[in-house]
Amino acid sequence: MLDTTSYRRHAGRFLIVAILATLTALTFRPAPVWAHAYVVQSSPAVSQSLKHSPGIVEVEFDEDVQLMPGGLSVTNVDNQRIDLGDGHVNPTNHREIDIHIPKELANGLYTIHWQVVSADGHLVSGTIPFGIGIDVNALHLGASETGYTPGVWMVIDRILQYAGLSLALGGAVGLRLAEVAFPSLRHRTCKALVAIGWFMLLIGISLDLPLQTAITWNVHGTSAFSARYIERTLNLTVFGYLWIVQMLILLIVPPMIASLLPAKARHRTWWIALPLFLLPIAMGFSGHAIAENSPALPVFAIVIHLYAASIWVGGIAAILALVGQVAKQPVTYDALLRRTISRFSKIALICVAVLGLSGLYSAFLHIPTWYALFHTDYGHTLIVKLALFCLMLIFASAHALRRQAPRGTLRLFMGLELLISVGVFAMTAILTNLPTGDNHPGPVDAVHNVDGFRITLSITPNHVGENQFIVRVQAENGKPDTAIQQVALSFSSKTVNQGAEELRLLPRGPGVYAANGLALSGGGRWNVAVDILTNDFHDVITTFPIHVGQ
Incomplete structure (x- = not known):
């Protein structure tokens, strides 16, 4: 007879250790530098006219930043450097970068050039003009800032990660419901969905490293895979630290739990997939939310948003697989199937409520005005995501309210719901890499x-x-x-x-x-x-x- 108590005890102990280790690592991580930094003030200010050289140039951002090597300089009108070459992050204020310039400078136009790494590992750069002994305002010059706009490969990579997270987490939840309701069935399709989700996550998070390396160090092609730049990303950016944590969760913890379980353990796939539920926590620390002055609630909103979306969408895929499997059985399980769908509908309802509340809260943080909603790329993408989300709700309501509908109808509504979720993932992937509406x-x-x-x-x-x-x-x-x-x-x-x-x-x-x-x-x-x-x-x-x- 299988000793389920023994393997659960050992697996449970290991999970507790794994969770504590991961949370401890996240707690004692280096000071974060987070997404799409922008200048909040500088000295000299934009287009400011001074009578004498200030002796030091200071640029302050809305969040902690990492200064690129040679990333702060001051040039004259002939584009010749006049600074003293000691650009550095202010040791008492990690949001500020400073560099000294000669105390005696000729009258003329000067330009501050800055280049920093923001929270999501993206390179952000800009210029700030100022003058000594001249009216810079009359020249109608202004500051510039150039950030990262997501490319096709980054969007594809994010879709892989979100889809993989949904299949792994939601698939695991759906599998557990199916195994409890239909213990006599083997549920191979549901288990395959969880495995596919894990594989998609592995590919997506693996590709994340060279993609972020290319963005961070502004390199292209095979240079993004060079050991030199990969090492820089892992050692010098918080993204590199979180990437290592995610890979440990993917590659180390599940195999170790699998080795602790007996070959015929009940709910084996569920126990192996359980560590993947830690991934949304790591992902929550790599977005716009962490840049807030009080990041605890914004990060929490992102994390529960990821959980809710993953369980809802992946659960739909698992229930669809269950409907198909039950249809092939010689015995009629219609009543039991409907009860299982009803149980999942309650979980899905909670997920939808969490998605709505967390999504509105995050939008409130990053869309300060109606203008930002209707006139920025971030706002446009958010509107499209909201429209797709509402369409998903329509189909979700259809199969939730029509529980006595034929199996074919249930499959149709759930299939459409699942298909639209791909569009939601695409919009989310773009949103995580766009400057927020705060900028405009x-x-x-x-x-x-x-x-x-x-x-x-x-x-x-x-x-x-x-x-x-x-x-x-x-x-x-x-x-x-x-x-x-x-x-x-x-x-x-x-x-x-x-x-x-x-x-x-x-x-x-x-x-x-x-x-x-x-x-x-x-x-x-x-x-x-x-x-x-x-x-x-x-x-x-x-x-x-x-x-x-x-």
Whole structure:
């Protein structure tokens, strides 16, 4: 007689050790550098005109960054380097990179060139112009930033990983339901799905290393497979660390559990696949969420999103396999099959709820404005993903509500649901590699009603560098208020601690005041205070929270 208690005890102990080891490794990982970094402020600021050399150049990002070798330099108008060559990450602030320049510099135009590795291992670079003794603003120059846009191979690789994760995790859950309901059947197809998922994960995560190496070090072709660059990726990036953790989960833990199990152990495939449930945790640490100031909740949302999507989609594939297998049996199992589908539908309902809530939360973090949703690649991709998700819900509802439908109908609805999930995976793969909507929140056009005044603030284009600021002041009757002595704006960043800058606006028409300026020196969240002084010396102040893009 099979001693199931013994093998479960040993396998359980090993799993506990494996989980603790993985979580410990993740807890004591190096300080992370995460996705699509952008500049929040610099000194000198974008297009700033100085009287004398500042002696040091500082560039601060929205997250910790890794400075590329030679990745920070300063050049003159003839593209000759004038810095002292000591570019480095600030030891007390890993979001800042610094380099010294001569304290005596000739008047002229200068450019800061920076190149860093962001959280997802992608290379991000940019330029920041400034001047000494000249009016740089009159030259209409601005900062530039170039990031990574996902290529075809990266999208294919991500689809492989997401599809593999679904077949492995969801397939394992579906297999467990099938084995409990139909213990006499062998469930070879369901087991094959789990094995295929594991194989797809192995290929996808293996390919991740050369693909990320090519992106990180800006190399192409076979150079991405060279030991020199692979070693750099593994040793110098957090991606390399997480890649090793994922490969250990894939290649070491399952075979060791398999070796502990008797050959005829019940639910053998389930126990072997169980360590793969650790993969979403590692994946959750390699996305946009970790770059948040308080990353715990965003990372948790990503992890449970991966679990819910994988169990839902992979479970559909496993239940489809079960329907096909039951159809070949000489005995009618229709009632038992419907009960099994009903049990899975309850699990799927929980997964859908988790997907909806976590997806909305993540979108809220990375889509600050309606403009960002409808005018950025990230927003467009998110809309397509949402549309496909809703289509999946329609087919899921169809087979959940029509439990007495013929098997052919159930197969059709589930098959369509499974097919559409490939599109959802493709959109997710693109989203994880696109700059978020935070980079392009769009123009500001906000209205406050204060002390009988209707105050409208407009900022165009609302990005780092030069912007046009317009304030319109109307009385209660809707007519422009002209009894105003002056209008001034005060700017303070909510991302970086710095002194507030002020800008005096000039009259441009009845109740309209405007000016151009460089007050928005960094991306992220800002407060803009509008201070209006009326002719009878009444001070009206209101503050507009805004999100500044790159």
